[in-house]
Amino acid sequence: MTDAFRKVGLSFDRYPAINKDQLSDETVSHASGSAGWSRGEIACFLSHVELWKQIAVGAEPYAAIFEDDVHLSPDATVFLADTSWIPLGVDLIKLETTLNPVRVGGRQFEFAGHALVKLQSFHNGSAGYILSRRHAALLAASADKVDRPVDDFIFDLHKGACWQLAPAICIQDMFLPGSNMIASTLEQGRQDARGLKRLKPRQSLMQKVRREAKRLILKATRPRYTVIPIANIGGS
Numbered sequence: 001m002t003d004a005f006r007k008v009g010l011s012f013d014r015y016p017a018i019n020k021d022q023l024s025d026e027t028v029s030h031a032s033g034s035a036g037w038s039r040g041e042i043a044c045f046l047s048h049v050e051l052w053k054q055i056a057v058g059a060e061p062y063a064a065i066f067e068d069d070v071h072l073s074p075d076a077t078v079f080l081a082d083t084s085w086i087p088l089g090v091d092l093i094k095l096e097t098t099l100n101p102v103r104v105g106g107r108q109f110e111f112a113g114h115a116l117v118k119l120q121s122f123h124n125g126s127a128g129y130i131l132s133r134r135h136a137a138l139l140a141a142s143a144d145k146v147d148r149p150v151d152d153f154i155f156d157l158h159k160g161a162c163w164q165l166a167p168a169i170c171i172q173d174m175f176l177p178g179s180n181m182i183a184s185t186l187e188q189g190r191q192d193a194r195g196l197k198r199l200k201p202r203q204s205l206m207q208k209v210r211r212e213a214k215r216l217i218l219k220a221t222r223p224r225y226t227v228i229p230i231a232n233i234g235g236s
Contacts, residue, residue: 001068008077015054017047017068031146045150048126049143056137062086063136067127069173070096073231076169078112083130085111090163091135094119094155095128097168097228098175104164104226114169114231119155119162123228126151128170135160167231176233 005012020043031042048065055063062083079085079095086093087109093116105118126149131139139154148156155162173179 001066001070004070004072008072008074008080010077010080012066015047015051018043018050037146037149041149042146044126045143045146045153048150048154049140052131052136052140052143055131055133056140058133060133062130062132064095064130065126065128066170067172070127070170071173071176071179071233073167073169073233075112075114075167075231079114079165079169086130087116090116091132091160092154093130093163093165094123094125095130095165095168096125096170096172097166097230098123098125098172099177099227099230100124101225101227102164103224104166104228108163113167115166117164117166119164122152122155123162123164124151125172125175126154127172128168129154164228167229169231171230171233176230 001012001014020039023039023043023046027046028039028042031037031045044067051063051065064080076095100123102119102123103121105120107115107117109116138160143153
């Protein structure tokens with residue numbers, strides 16, 4: 001990651017992730033219950049939570065979080081050098097793509113050849129995103145139990161408006177076609193736990209009503225599916 005940021009001319013602060021092998025049995029039991037979350041997923045989730053807490057009490061109005069297995073586009077410099085391009089009221093912006101089809105709204109904002117569009121479906125991955133200080137506080141306050149992977153938690157549409165930068169300015173190594181440069185143990189942990197039964201969080205009647213209402217609204221407005229492209233990755 002030091003090389004990746006150096007190539008785009010940006011500095012960064014590194015925060016050590018929580019080591020999955022140092023999680024207490026009590027933490028694992030409280031987090032996973034009988035849902036079958038791997039220790040790696042739990043450690044990843046808690047690592048993000050610690051950053052949200054720091055951002056929530058910090059002085060900066062926005063912060064960008066990256067995991068340690070991403071490739072950055074040269075365009076990243078434009079969007080990470082300052083925050084003046086972020087529209088008022090936007091609290092959460094997904095910077096990455098997994099090249100999976102997602103539903104998005106219309107082009108709401110354009111800057112430096114990129115569009116900011118409203119995410120209208122879940123887009124997996126938590127390797128690169130910008131969030132406001134107030135949204136970091138909201139996420140941290142809501143993260144009292146690990147009942148889903150961290151990307152699902154962050155981009156749960158009930159947590160607030162989620163926006164997507166398109167083309168994206170970063171992509172995890174596992175999703176970049178033709179690349180196998182950065183090793184990740186999280187995906188292997190997910191595969192190891194895949195055979196275990198995972199329980200979905202139980203929803204209240206009101207949550208079910210809201211979910212159904214949202215589904216009908218989305219169906220009526222006919223949002224389109226699209227693959228969020230990745231901006232040019234130097235050397236890829």
